[in-house]
Amino acid sequence: MNKENVIVVNGLTKSFGDFVAVDHISFEVSKGEIFGFLGANGAGKTTAMRMLCGLSTPTSGKAMVAGFDVFREAEKIKQNIGYMSQKFSLYEDLTIKENIQFYGGIYGLTKKQIQEKTDYLVAHLHLQNHQNSLVKSLPLGWKQKLAFSVAIVHDPAIVFLDEPTGGVDPVTRREFWELIYDASERGITVFVTTHYMDEAEYCHRVSIMVDGRIEALDTPKGLKKTYDSVSMDEVFLKLARKAVRGE
Amino acid sequence: MRVLKYLLQKEFRQIFRDPSILRIIFMIPTLQLIIIPMAADYEVRNINLAVADHDHSVYTQQMIQKIKSSGYFKLVNYSSTFQEAVTSIEADKADIVLEIPAKFEQNIVREDHASLFLAVNAVNGMKANLGAAYLQNIIQNYNNQIRTKWVQFPPIPPQTNINVSVSNWFNPMMSYKYFMVPAVLATLLTLLGTFLTALNIVREKEIGTIEQINVTPIKKYHFILGKLIPFWILGLVVLTIGFLIMRFGYQIHPVGNMLIVYLFASLYLLSILGLGLLISTYADTQQQAMLISFFLLMIFIMLGGLFTPIDSMPAWVQKLTWLNPVSYFIDVVRMVVLKGSGLSDIKNHIFVIIGFAIFLNSWAVWNYKKTS
Amino acid sequence: MKQFFAFIKKEFFHIWRDKRTLFILLGMPITQIIIFGFALTNEVKNSKMAILDLSKDASSKQLIQKMSIGKYFDATSVLYNYQEVEPIFKKGKIKMVLIIPQQFANDLQHGNQAHIQLICDGSDPNVANTLSTYATAIIKDFQSQLVKEQKLPYRIETDIRMLYNPELKGAYSFVPGVMALILMLTCAMMTSIAIVKEKEMGTMEIILVSPLKPFGVVIAKAIPYMLLSMVNVITILLLSVYVLDVPIRGNLILLLSEGLLFTITSLALGLLISSITDSQQVAMLISLMGLFLPTTVFSGYMFPIENMPIPLQVMSNMVPAKWFYFIVKTIMIKGLGFQYVWKETCILIGMTVVLFGLSIKNFKTRLS
Numbered sequence: 012m013n014k015e016n017v018i019v020v021n022g023l024t025k026s027f028g029d030f031v032a033v034d035h036i037s038f039e040v041s042k043g044e045i046f047g048f049l050g051a052n053g054a055g056k057t058t059a060m061r062m063l064c065g066l067s068t069p070t071s072g073k074a075m076v077a078g079f080d081v082f083r084e085a086e087k088i089k090q091n092i093g094y095m096s097q098k099f100s101l102y103e104d105l106t107i108k109e110n111i112q113f114y115g116g117i118y119g120l121t122k123k124q125i126q127e128k129t130d131y132l133v134a135h136l137h138l139q140n141h142q143n144s145l146v147k148s149l150p151l152g153w154k155q156k157l158a159f160s161v162a163i164v165h166d167p168a169i170v171f172l173d174e175p176t177g178g179v180d181p182v183t184r185r186e187f188w189e190l191i192y193d194a195s196e197r198g199i200t201v202f203v204t205t206h207y208m209d210e211a212e213y214c215h216r217v218s219i220m221v222d223g224r225i226e227a228l229d230t231p232k233g234l235k236k237t238y239d240s241v242s243m244d245e246v247f248l249k250l251a252r253k254a255v256r257g258e
Numbered sequence: 259m260r261v262l263k264y265l266l267q268k269e270f271r272q273i274f275r276d277p278s279i280l281r282i283i284f285m286i287p288t289l290q291l292i293i294i295p296m297a298a299d300y301e302v303r304n305i306n307l308a309v310a311d312h313d314h315s316v317y318t319q320q321m322i323q324k325i326k327s328s329g330y331f332k333l334v335n336y337s338s339t340f341q342e343a344v345t346s347i348e349a350d351k352a353d354i355v356l357e358i359p360a361k362f363e364q365n366i367v368r369e370d371h372a373s374l375f376l377a378v379n380a381v382n383g384m385k386a387n388l389g390a391a392y393l394q395n396i397i398q399n400y401n402n403q404i405r406t407k408w409v410q411f412p413p414i415p416p417q418t419n420i421n422v423s424v425s426n427w428f429n430p431m432m433s434y435k436y437f438m439v440p441a442v443l444a445t446l447l448t449l450l451g452t453f454l455t456a457l458n459i460v461r462e463k464e465i466g467t468i469e470q471i472n473v474t475p476i477k478k479y480h481f482i483l484g485k486l487i488p489f490w491i492l493g494l495v496v497l498t499i500g501f502l503i504m505r506f507g508y509q510i511h512p513v514g515n516m517l518i519v520y521l522f523a524s525l526y527l528l529s530i531l532g533l534g535l536l537i538s539t540y541a542d543t544q545q546q547a548m549l550i551s552f553f554l555l556m557i558f559i560m561l562g563g564l565f566t567p568i569d570s571m572p573a574w575v576q577k578l579t580w581l582n583p584v585s586y587f588i589d590v591v592r593m594v595v596l597k598g599s600g601l602s603d604i605k606n607h608i609f610v611i612i613g614f615a616i617f618l619n620s621w622a623v624w625n626y627k628k629t630s
Numbered sequence: 631m632k633q634f635f636a637f638i639k640k641e642f643f644h645i646w647r648d649k650r651t652l653f654i655l656l657g658m659p660i661t662q663i664i665i666f667g668f669a670l671t672n673e674v675k676n677s678k679m680a681i682l683d684l685s686k687d688a689s690s691k692q693l694i695q696k697m698s699i700g701k702y703f704d705a706t707s708v709l710y711n712y713q714e715v716e717p718i719f720k721k722g723k724i725k726m727v728l729i730i731p732q733q734f735a736n737d738l739q740h741g742n743q744a745h746i747q748l749i750c751d752g753s754d755p756n757v758a759n760t761l762s763t764y765a766t767a768i769i770k771d772f773q774s775q776l777v778k779e780q781k782l783p784y785r786i787e788t789d790i791r792m793l794y795n796p797e798l799k800g801a802y803s804f805v806p807g808v809m810a811l812i813l814m815l816t817c818a819m820m821t822s823i824a825i826v827k828e829k830e831m832g833t834m835e836i837i838l839v840s841p842l843k844p845f846g847v848v849i850a851k852a853i854p855y856m857l858l859s860m861v862n863v864i865t866i867l868l869l870s871v872y873v874l875d876v877p878i879r880g881n882l883i884l885l886l887s888e889g890l891l892f893t894i895t896s897l898a899l900g901l902l903i904s905s906i907t908d909s910q911q912v913a914m915l916i917s918l919m920g921l922f923l924p925t926t927v928f929s930g931y932m933f934p935i936e937n938m939p940i941p942l943q944v945m946s947n948m949v950p951a952k953w954f955y956f957i958v959k960t961i962m963i964k965g966l967g968f969q970y971v972w973k974e975t976c977i978l979i980g981m982t983v984v985l986f987g988l989s990i991k992n993f994k995t996r997l998s
Contacts, residue, residue, distance in 0.1 A: 117261055278909070371786070380792035384673055427749055553658045
C-alpha cells in the first residue's frame with residue numbers, strides 16, 4: 012500500500028473485565044478504499060468499529076483515524092468521519108428534510124451548503140415527493156439509503172457502516188452498494204461490516220474476524236486463492252468454524 | 259452557537275410533532291391547578307358529632323343547641339345509649355361522641371359540678387385535637403352562661419384580666435386558597451420539568467439516535483443546553499398559564515412583584531431541569547428514569563412544605579430540606595405572592611437555587627459520556 | 631394454561647433482569663414509608679416566634695418563659711420596635727410575633743386590663759389559627775396562675791378520651807394514606823409501561839400472533855407486578871409495626887386480602903391507561919403526573935373530604951385510593967372486622983371490574 016493510509020491500527024484491544032472482545036488487531040486502510048470487515052456474530056466487529064469512531068475507548072494498542080489518535084483526539088476524529096449504526100438512528104419523528112438539515116447543522120455546514128445538499132440528496136435518492144414526510148413512514152430500504160446519505164452529508168474522510176443492509180431485499184441492497192461506490196469514487200473511504208458474503212465480493216479488501224482476532228486480510232480474490240475456495244462463503248465458513256465463542 | 263441553533267430547532271420540532279405529549283404538558287397542570295386547591299382545605303370544620311344523652315334535660319338541649327349553632331359541628335346521631343354512639347364512630351359516621359350522664363342538670367345545680375365524657379376518633383390526630391378543643395370551648399362558654407345566671411358577681415376578678423388581641427397578616431380572609439394555589443403550581447411545574455427532561459435523553463438512548471449524535475463532533479454542553487432550553491421555555495409558558503389562573507381564576511392578587519417570582523422561577527426551572535437531565539444520563543431505560551425521578555420528587559414534594567409544615571418535621575428531616583430545591587421554590591412563591599417579600603428577603607434562596615442549577619447541570623454534562 | 635404460565639415466567643425474567651428497576655421498585659416503598667412516617671404530620675409544633683417585649687419587666691419575662699417552654703413555640707428572634715415586625719415576616723421563617731406593650735407588669739398589678747398582641751403569619755390559615763389558639767390558651771393559663779386558686783361554682787368538667795391514637799401521632803393516618811398512594815402509582819405505572827413498551831418497540835404484533843389470546847397476554851404481564859406489589863404491602867406493614875410503631879389491630883389476613891384487591895384495582899387502571907396510549911412517555915406522564923396529586927388529595931388522608939365543595943366530594947368517590955384508605959384505616963388502626971368495610975370492598979371490586987371491562991373493550995377495538 013503506497014497510497015495514503017487513513018486508518019492505521021496497531022495492536023488495538025478492548026476488554027470488558029475478563030472478556031477480550033477485540034484482541035490485538037492491526038491493519039491499515041487507504042484513502043478511497045472499500046474495506047470489508049467480516050465476522051460471525053459476536054466476533055468483535057462492532058466493538059472494533061466503535062473504537063475507531065471514538066464511541067468507545069480502547070483498552071490498549073494504537074489507532075490513528077483520519078490522522079488523529081483514538082485515545083487523545085476522539086472529538087477531532089468525529090469531525091472527519093460518518094457513521095451508520097446497525098440500529099436505524101435517524102429521527103423518525105422528523106421529516107427527511109429536517110433530518111438532513113439537523114445533521115448538516117451539527118457538522119457545521121452553512122445554510123447554503125445544507126440547502127444544496129438537501130436538493131442533491133433528495134434528487135439523487137428520488138425522494139422529491141417525500142421530502143416533507145416523516146421518516147417513520149418510509150420503507151426500510153429507503154430509510155437505510157437515507158441514513159447512509161445523511162452519514163456522509165458533511166463529506167467525511169471515512170464512513171463507517173455497521174451492517175447497513177440488514178433486512179432489505181436484494182434489489183435495494185444492490186442500490187445501496189451503488190451509493191457506496193459513488194462515495195468511494197468521491198474519495199470517501201468506506202469501512203463496512205457485513206455478514207452477506209456477496210457483499211464481501213464488492214469490497215476492495217476484506218478482513219475476517221474470529222473470536223476478536225483478525226484471521227485473514229486480503230482482496231476477495233486473494234482470500235479465495237489462499238483458502239482454496241470458489242466463493243467468499245466457503246472462505247468464511249472455513250475460518251468461522253474455528254471459532255470457540257458461541258453466538 | 260450555530261450548532262446550538264440546530265439542536266434547538268430539532269428539539270422544538272420533536273416536541274410540537276407529538277400532540278399527545280403537548281396536550282398532557284398543558285392539560286394536566288391546568289386541570290389540576292384548577293381542581294386541587296379547591297379540595298385542599300385543612301380547616302377543621304364539619305365535625306360530625308354523636309350525642310349519647312342519658313339526661314334529656316333542658317340544659318342538655320340548650321347545650322346541644324349551642325354546639326350546633328357554632329357552625330363547626332354537625333349532629334349526626336342522637337341516642338340514649340353510649341354503645342350506639344360509639345358504633346357511629348366505628349363506622350366513621352361520627353368524629354366525636356359526647357356522652358351526657360344521667361342527672362347532669364341536677365348535678366350542676368345541686369352538687370356544683372357535673373362531668374361530661376368525650377370520646378374522640380383520633381386516627382387523624384390533628385383533627386381530633388382541634389375538634390376536642392373547639393367542643394370544650396363551647397362547653398366552657400355554656401358553663402359561663404349558666405354561672406352568670408346563678409351567680410351575681412363575675413367569676414374572675416377584673417384586675418387580673420389579660421386581653422389578647424390576635425391579628426392574622428398576609429391572608430386577611432384566612433383563605434386556604436391563597437396558601438395552596440402558589441404551592442400547587444410550584445409542585446406541578448416541578449413534576450412536569452423533571453419528568454420531561456428525565457425521559458428525554460434516555461429516550462434517545464432507547465431508540466438509538468444518541469449513537470448518531472455521539473459520533474458527531476458536537477460539544478457535550480451544547481447537547482445538554484439543547485435539551486435544557488426548550489423545556490425551560492415550555493416551563494415558563496406553563497408557569498405563565500398558572501399565574502393567569504391564579505390571578506383571574508382564583509382572584510389572588512400578588513402582593514409582591516411578579517417579576518421577582520418569574521426571575522426565581524426561571525432559575526428554579528434550570529435547576530430542576532438539570533436534575534431531570536442528570537437522571538436521564540444515568541438511566542438505561544425510560545422506565546428507570548421515570549422511577550428514579552418519581553422517587554426523588556415524591557420525597558422532595560412531600561417534604562417541601564406543600565401539605566404539612568416543615569417546622570413540625572423532626573430535626574434531621576428539616577436538615578434534609580436544605581437539599582430540597584422544591585422547598586425553596588414553594589417558600590419563595592408564597593413569600594412574594596402573599597407577603598410581598600422583596601429581592602433582599604429572598605437573596606439567600608436565590609443564591610442556593612443558582613448553586614443547584616450550576617451543580618446539577620454541570621454534573622449532567624460531566625456524566626453524559628460520548629465515549630464509553 | 632401451560633402457555634399462560636410460560637408467559638408469566640418470561641415476564642418475570644424481564645423484571646428480574648433489570649436489577650436497577652427491581653431495586654427501585656422494592657426499595658422505594660421502604661424509604662418512603664420511613665421518611666414519611668417520621669416526617670409527615672399535620673400537627674403544628676416548633677413554630678418560630680419573634681418577641682417584641684416593650685415592657686421588659688418580671689411579668690413579661692415570666693410570660694415569655696412560659697410561652698417558649700412548651701413544644702409549640704421556639705422563640706428565635708427578639709425585636710426592639712414595631713418597625714421590625716413586617717420585615718421579619720417577609721424573611722419568611724417567623725410564624726408569630728408576640729407583642730407585650732409597655733408597663734405590662736404595672737397594668738397587671740394595678741388593676742388595669744393588660745394587653746397582649748399576637749400577630750400571626752396568616753399565609754397558612756391552619757397554622758395561624760392553631761398558633762393563636764395555643765398562645766391564647768397559654769396566656770389564659772398564665773393569667774389564672776395569677777388568680778388565687780379558687781373553686782368556681784356550677785362547673786362542667788369534660789373528660790376526654792382519644793380513641794385509637796391516644797398520642798395523636800401523625801403516622802396513624804399517614805401510613806395508610808402513603809401506602810395507598812405508593813401502591814396505586816407504582817402498579818398503575820408499571821403495567822401501563824409494560825404494555826405500551828411492547829407497542830412502541832413493535833413487539834406487540836409478535837405476541838398477538840402467539841396462541842395466547844390478547845387478554846391472556848395482558849393479564850400475564852400484570853401478574854408479576856401484582857406479586858411484587860404484595861411484597862411491598864408486606865414490607866410496608868412490617869415497617870409500620872416495627873419501625874413506626876403503628877399497630878395492626880385488626881385481622882392480618884383480611885388486611886392483606888384487601889391489599890391484594892387494591893393492587894388488582896391499580897393494575898386494572900394501568901391496563902386502561904396502556905390501552906389508550908401509544909408511547910411510554912404519555913403512559914408515564916398520565917400514570918404519575920395525572921395520578922399523584924389527585925390520589926394524595928382525594929384519598930382523604932391529607933385533607934378532610936367533607937370540607938371540599940360538593941362536586942369535588944362526588945368526584946372523590948371515583949378515586950380508588952379513597953376507599954382503600956378507609957379500609958386500611960378501619961382494619962389496621964381501628965381493629966374492626968369485615969362487616970365494617972364490606973361496602974367499600976364491594977366498591978373496589980366494582981371499580982376493578984369496570985376498569986378491566988373498559989380496557990378489554992379498548993384493546994379489542996384497537997387490535998382488530
